[in-house]
Amino acid sequence: MGYSIDLEETRFGFPSLKTLLAKASPERSGDRLAGLAADGPVERLAAQLRLADLPLSELAQDVLEVDGDDVTALILEGWDRDAFAPVSHLTVGGFRDWLLAPETDADVLAALTPGLTPEMVAAVSKIMRAQDLIAVARKVRVITRFRSTIGLPGRISTRNQPNHPTDDSRGIALSALDGLLMGAGDAVIGVNPATDTLEDYIRICEVLEAIRTQLDIPTQHCCLGHVTTAISAIEARAPVDLVFQSVAGSTKANDGFGVTLSMLDEAHEAIRALGRAPVGANLMYFETGQGAALSADAHHGMDQQTMEARAYAVARRYSPLLVNTVVGFIGPEYLADGKQIIRAGLEDHFCGKLLGLPMGVDICYTNHSFADQEDMDLLLTALAAAGVSFVITVPGADDIMLNYQSLSFHDAQFIRETLGHPPAPEFEAWMEARGIGTPDADLPSLEAALGALRLPAA
Amino acid sequence: MKPPSRNAVPGDIAAITEARLTFGQRGRALDTRAALRFSLDHARAREAVMAELDMARIAGHLAEAGLEHRSVTSAAATRDAYIRRPDLGRTLPGAEAERLAGAGPVDVAIVLGDGLSGIAANLAGPAFVTALATRLSAAGLSHGPVVIAAQARVALGDPVAMALGAQTVVVALGERPGLSAADSLGVYITRAPRIGTPDSARNCLSNIREGGMDVETAADRAMALIRTMRRIGTSGVALSQHIAGAGLPER
Numbered sequence: 001m002g003y004s005i006d007l008e009e010t011r012f013g014f015p016s017l018k019t020l021l022a023k024a025s026p027e028r029s030g031d032r033l034a035g036l037a038a039d040g041p042v043e044r045l046a047a048q049l050r051l052a053d054l055p056l057s058e059l060a061q062d063v064l065e066v067d068g069d070d071v072t073a074l075i076l077e078g079w080d081r082d083a084f085a086p087v088s089h090l091t092v093g094g095f096r097d098w099l100l101a102p103e104t105d106a107d108v109l110a111a112l113t114p115g116l117t118p119e120m121v122a123a124v125s126k127i128m129r130a131q132d133l134i135a136v137a138r139k140v141r142v143i144t145r146f147r148s149t150i151g152l153p154g155r156i157s158t159r160n161q162p163n164h165p166t167d168d169s170r171g172i173a174l175s176a177l178d179g180l181l182m183g184a185g186d187a188v189i190g191v192n193p194a195t196d197t198l199e200d201y202i203r204i205c206e207v208l209e210a211i212r213t214q215l216d217i218p219t220q221h222c223c224l225g226h227v228t229t230a231i232s233a234i235e236a237r238a239p240v241d242l243v244f245q246s247v248a249g250s251t252k253a254n255d256g257f258g259v260t261l262s263m264l265d266e267a268h269e270a271i272r273a274l275g276r277a278p279v280g281a282n283l284m285y286f287e288t289g290q291g292a293a294l295s296a297d298a299h300h301g302m303d304q305q306t307m308e309a310r311a312y313a314v315a316r317r318y319s320p321l322l323v324n325t326v327v328g329f330i331g332p333e334y335l336a337d338g339k340q341i342i343r344a345g346l347e348d349h350f351c352g353k354l355l356g357l358p359m360g361v362d363i364c365y366t367n368h369s370f371a372d373q374e375d376m377d378l379l380l381t382a383l384a385a386a387g388v389s390f391v392i393t394v395p396g397a398d399d400i401m402l403n404y405q406s407l408s409f410h411d412a413q414f415i416r417e418t419l420g421h422p423p424a425p426e427f428e429a430w431m432e433a434r435g436i437g438t439p440d441a442d443l444p445s446l447e448a449a450l451g452a453l454r455l456p457a458a
Numbered sequence: 459m460k461p462p463s464r465n466a467v468p469g470d471i472a473a474i475t476e477a478r479l480t481f482g483q484r485g486r487a488l489d490t491r492a493a494l495r496f497s498l499d500h501a502r503a504r505e506a507v508m509a510e511l512d513m514a515r516i517a518g519h520l521a522e523a524g525l526e527h528r529s530v531t532s533a534a535a536t537r538d539a540y541i542r543r544p545d546l547g548r549t550l551p552g553a554e555a556e557r558l559a560g561a562g563p564v565d566v567a568i569v570l571g572d573g574l575s576g577i578a579a580n581l582a583g584p585a586f587v588t589a590l591a592t593r594l595s596a597a598g599l600s601h602g603p604v605v606i607a608a609q610a611r612v613a614l615g616d617p618v619a620m621a622l623g624a625q626t627v628v629v630a631l632g633e634r635p636g637l638s639a640a641d642s643l644g645v646y647i648t649r650a651p652r653i654g655t656p657d658s659a660r661n662c663l664s665n666i667r668e669g670g671m672d673v674e675t676a677a678d679r680a681m682a683l684i685r686t687m688r689r690i691g692t693s694g695v696a697l698s699q700h701i702a703g704a705g706l707p708e709r
Contacts, residue, residue: 029542164475171475178479332541367503367635368541368574373496396478396488396496403636405500408478413486446479447468 005050012046017063020054021119022303023047024126026343030291030304030334048127052093059092059119060084064310066300069251070261075117075313084115092123099124099136106141113356118249118309121351125305130343133350134386140353142389144282144321146220146241148186148424150389151358156421157390158412159322159360160185163401167194169207169455176211177449178395182409183416183437186427187322187360187390188242188285190222194401201225202238206456209239214453218426220277220321222285227259227267234270241276242321243267244285248292249302249310256296261314268318282321282358288312289326290344291334304334305344309351316355322390323352324360327379329404332368338375341365345379349388360390364406373397376407377414384415391415413437476638499637506632506640508537509576511608516570519584525591526603528561530554530618534609547611555621563623564602566594566684568630571610575632575640582643582666582673586630589677597681607631612660616651626684626693627651633664642667645676647683649693659694661687 003020004013014020022036024047031037038044060079064072081088086108087095098104125133143151150157162175172191179185189211191204201223208221220241223230227245234240245264246257254260264284271283293299293307302310308325315323325348328341335341345361352359363379365371380391397408415421422428435441444452467481478496483489488496513529520527531554534546568590570583587604594601605618612629619627626649633642643666648655661683666676687693690700 033543033545162477164477168474171477174471174475174479175477178477182480182484333544336542367500367637367640368507370541372500394477395480396492398478398496398637400476400638403634405637408488409480410485410487417486443484446481447471450471 003050003054005046007042007046007049012043012050014047014050016065017058018065018302018306020047020051021063021123021126021306024051025303025305026126028290028304028334028340028344029332029336030294033333034294034299034304036301036303051123052091052127054092054123056090056092056095056120057088059123060117063119063306064250064300064302066250071250071254071310071314074261074317075310078114078313078317079117080114082115083112086112087115093127095120095124096127096132100132104139106139109140109354113354116355118313118351118355119306121354122306122309125347125350128350130346130382133346134382137350137353137386140387142353142356142358144358146277146281146321147218148220148426150187150321150424152425153387154421155423156384156388156415157187157424158184159187159324159390159392160189161192161392161394161399161406162189163192163394163399165194165401167191167200167204169203170450172204172207173211173453173455174446174450175395176208177446179393179409180215180217181436181443181446181449182413183423183431184393184409184412185217185219186423188220188222190224190244190285192224192402196225196229198229198232198236201229201233202236203456205233205238205240210455211453216430218430224287227263231267231270234274239276240271240274242283242285243271244287246287246292247311247314248288248296248298249307249314250293250298250300252298253293253296253307254314256298261317264314264318282319284318284320285322286315286320287324287326288315288348289330290348291330294334295330305347308348309355312352312355312357316357321358322360323357324362324390324392325349325352326362326364328365328369328371329362331366332370335369337370338372338378341369341371342375342379342382346382346386349383349386358389360392361388362392362406364392364404366404373405376405376411380407380411380415381419384419384421496637503635503637503640506575506577506635507541509572509580510537511572511576511606512580513606515580516584516606519588520604523588523591525588527606528557528603529606529608530557531608532610532614537609540609544611547609548613550614550617550621555617558605558618558621561602561622565599565624565626566601567605567615567619567622567624567627568601569605569607569610569615569618569627571607571614571629571631573610573612573631573644574634575642578632578641578643578667579630581641583630586643586645586666586673586676589673590628590680593677593681597685612646612657613655615646615648616653616655619651625650626687628680628684639667639670642670645680647680647687647693649687649691661693661697
């Protein structure tokens with residue numbers, strides 16, 4: 001079934017729902033690379049006008065149009081018609097107005113969440129400006145817990161990301177300590193391993209566990225290896241707090257990550273059975289990012305932002321502690337410049353939150369993108385206003401393992417001071433007890449802090 | 459060039475990590491010198507990404523070494539198009555392929571491209587291809603003219619090799635710059651290249667630069683890989699597994 005709209009003397013036609021969604025997407029290089037983008041600003045606006053008149057309920061169908069896609073099946077099976085009822089009569093445009101209305105508050109949005117599909121939230125985001133995405137996301141409350149509580153109103157958490165190019169135990173510890181001495185790490189201390197062997201995975205968990213227990217930090221840690229490695233480590237009774245996996249919005253794209261839903265089910269069960277977490281804790285951590293499906297040639301003709309929202313359907317099945325988009329990491333062929341990265345970061349945060357996820361953002365870019373640290377400052381400020389659950393921080397904004405730039409520990413201090421967003425309350429109390437962040441407090445030097453740590457033998 | 463804060467890094471910590479750790483005062487922001495030095499490192503990376511091939515310099519070096527060359531440009535006409543459209547950087551337009559007419563057939567095609575750091579190609583590129591060509595000739599393998607490729611992705615080497623009738627292609631090009639090094643050359647070697655060759659069918663050498671792997675070592679390793687892939691008829695993951703299985707030395 002096709003869609004069309006007449007603007008003055010010109011008729012604009014869109015052969016399918018996914019074509020309409022793609023043409024209505026704000027400009028980004030990935031949709032152009034895929035050959036899906038609008039030809040220009042007028043065709044984009046025509047698509048947005050047509051999309052605004054589309055009944056929201058029309059999006060509760062197989063928009064991807066791929067037989068046997070298990071993410072589509074997950075979306076359709078999980079769709080709660082009763083929860084959808086309050087907005088079932090609305091168009092996409094009417095839904096935007098409804099979201100922005102003052103009566104639509106945190107409780108209303110929480111009740112609506114199971115009634116929304118990724119395609120619905122992606123569609124409405126395409127006709128929302130930056131301030132709309134900020135205003136609505138700020139109203140959504142998603143609170144998750146492990147040893148710290150993430151997502152409380154007015155707070156912002158950080159992942160301390162102490163990556164090292166050879167996974168050196170002391171190198172990881174030094175970067176982690178550098179962040180802890182600046183109050184970073186209340187969401188998680190999480191390492192992207194350079195290798196993916198079980199031995200290294202377990203050693204990294206043990207290093208992070210040593211830091212956490214010896215310094216008595218109310219946080220959790222994670223080695224971001226492959227889910228199958230995590231399962232093996234759990235079987236070996238390694239100190240695994242959180243299971244991590246990158247996920248995407250189609251079966252084929254998840255195949256590209258070497259992951260299936262049944263693997264994730266198995267990992268979720270295994271980490272629950274390990275029993276390290278407080279009762280009722282959230283136990284999973286997912287990363288996503290626009291362009292992941294396209295880069296695996298697994299987008300099936302769907303625009304990259306809608307594919308990204310579909311990845312959130314995978315994540316929400318597991319009530320994760322943390323989810324973040326790695327917004328500028330995938331490269332300029334998907335998000336070319338600061339403007340596109342900023343827009344995508346706000347979209348991803350909005351869509352994730354509206355689908356009920358504890359959404360964080362890796363505010364970042366690569367050296368071949370047309371972006372710099374100033375774009376990251378602006379995205380951080382906008383996301384803090386939007387109530388982002390957590391952001392990723394590394395020493396001096398320079399990730400020496402993955403070779404890209406994220407936020408620095410200092411950047412988190414900037415947003416805490418400037419907008420007054422403290423970290424998780426448990427972590428805040430830990431900082432206060434140690435004098436971290438207190439002017440003129442007598443903190444140990446990095447050398448002394450490393451020297452005082454008893455790390456497991458390599 | 460290192461940020462000035464690293465001068466103050468205690469020696470044992472400098473040996474453990476290059477992370478931009480904070481020593482001394484833990485303020486709200488990086489101090490002015492560290493902040494500006496970060497910006498300078500980024501500026502160098504950006505300069506490398508946007509740099510064009512220095513054709514005169516490269517051609518001069520090759521002529522001095524007695525090597526012929528041909529020049530081609532991918533379907534990405536500009537640096538901007540190259541960065542946003544990797545598919546164009548992998549495509550050799552028909553008119554460009556004609557520039558290679560009559561240069562084949564050869565055993566091994568040598569391609570020197572800009573990749574994501576024209577600076578790396580300009581600096582280490584001529585010395586590497588010269589060292590490799592010398593070794594190929596000594597081994598009795600023909601290589602034909604060095605193909606200097608502008609706006610080139612790794613896979614541009616596949617249609618170049620097909621135009622030259624080569625069963626092996628060596629593509630040397632600039633790697634994506636990091637903050638600490640913007641001049642790393644990468645080398646990708648592929649046996650039986652064709653359109654659509656997956657990356658898993660290539661073997662790679664990286665971090666070829668002053669302060670990293672030197673060009674002579676890189677050329678030795680490239681030759682060892684070429685010899686092995688000519689013997690077993692394949693490259694990439696399959697070759698790595700073959701080496702691991704047979705316990706063959708890689709260099």
